[in-house]
C-alpha cells in the first residue's frame with residue numbers, strides 16, 4: 001500500500017505535520033478526548049482511505065477514535081452516531097449517506113455540546129453542523145465536463161475550443177440524489193457541457209439529461225451498469241457512442257464493463273471517452289490500459305488533515321481555519337468550509353500526479 005493511507009510527509013496542506021510533532025501525546029495524559037468518525041461505506045476504496053487517514057491523524061494528536069462505516073444504510077449511520085454520543089464522543093466527523101437524514105441525531109449532539117464536522121459531503125437541513133471539510137466540488141464537475149470535451153477533441157489541452165463540431169453521441173450519468181455533492185458535480189459539469197448540447201456538438205440520443213433522470217441512487221455501480229446497457233440497446237444499437245459523463249470511478253468501471261460486452265474496446269470500435277472521479281486503483285489501471293479517459297484526483301490525506309485540524313481546534317477552544325464562508329448553504333445556515341483543490345488525471349499525467357506524489361506506488365497500479 002502506498003502513502004494513500006499513510007501520513008503526509010513534509011509540510012501538509014495546513015502545516016499540520018509540525019503540529020503533530022508539537023502535540024505528540026503524553027502517555028500520562030488522562031484528558032484524552034474521544035472523537036467519533038462516521039464514514040458512509042466501504043464499497044468505494046476512497047472512504048476506507050478517508051477513515052484510516054482521519055483516524056491515524058487524530059490518534060497522532062493524542063485523541064481516541066471510534067471509526068464506523070455504515071454501508072450506505074441511513075438507519076445504521078444514525079445508530080452509529082448515537083452510540084458515539086453514548087460513549088462520550090466530544091466531537092464528530094461525519095461523511096453522511098443521506099445529507100438530509102441526520103437532523104435529529106445532530107440535535108442530540110448539539111444538546112451535548114458536541115461539534116460536528118461535515119466530511120466531504122454537506123449535511124443539509126440542520127443548524128448543528130459546525131464546519132465543512134471538502135473539495136471544491138463545483139470545480140470537480142467543471143473538470144469532468146471539460147475532460148469529456150477534451151477527450152472528444154472539442155477542447156484542446158488548455159481548454160480552448162478547437163473548432164471540432166462533431167456531432168458526438170454522449171450519455172450522461174449523475175451520482176446519488178441524497179448526496180449533496182452529486183448535484184454540485186452535475187451542475188458543474190453541465191455548466192461546461194450545456195452550450196455544446198445547445199449547439200448540437202453533443203447529442204444525447206436518449207434525451208436523458210436532467211439530474212433526476214440520470215441520477216444513480218446510492219452511487220450503485222450495478223444500477224449504472226444496467227442503465228448503460230439499456231441505453232446502448234435502445235439508443236445506440238448500430239450507432240457509435242462517443243462519450244460518457246461518469247461522475248465517479250465506482251460508476252465508470254462497471255460502465256466500461258458493459259461497453260466491453262457491447263463490443264467497445266476493440267480495434268474497429270474504440271472506447272468512448274469515459275470520465276470518473278477518485279483515482280481508484282481500478283480506474284487508474286483502466287486509464288493506463290487506455291479504457292477510461294480520465295479521473296479526478298482528490299487527495300484524501302489532505303481532506304483528513306483539514307477535518308482533523310478543525311476537530312483539534314474546536315476541542316482546544318480555537319477557531320478552525322476556513323477558506324470559504326459563502327458557497328455551502330445547507331438550507332439552514334451557510335456552513336464555514338475549507339475547500340481543497342482537485343486535479344484531472346489521464347494516462348498522460350498519472351505517473352506525475354499519483355506516483356510521484358506518493359499517493360500510489362507504481363507496483364500498486366500494475
Ligand code: BGC
Nearest residue numbers: 044121179181219248277278
Ligand atoms: C464523493 C466522491 C465519491 C462519491 C461516491 C461523493 O460524495 O465526493 O468522491 O466518488 O461520493 O462515493
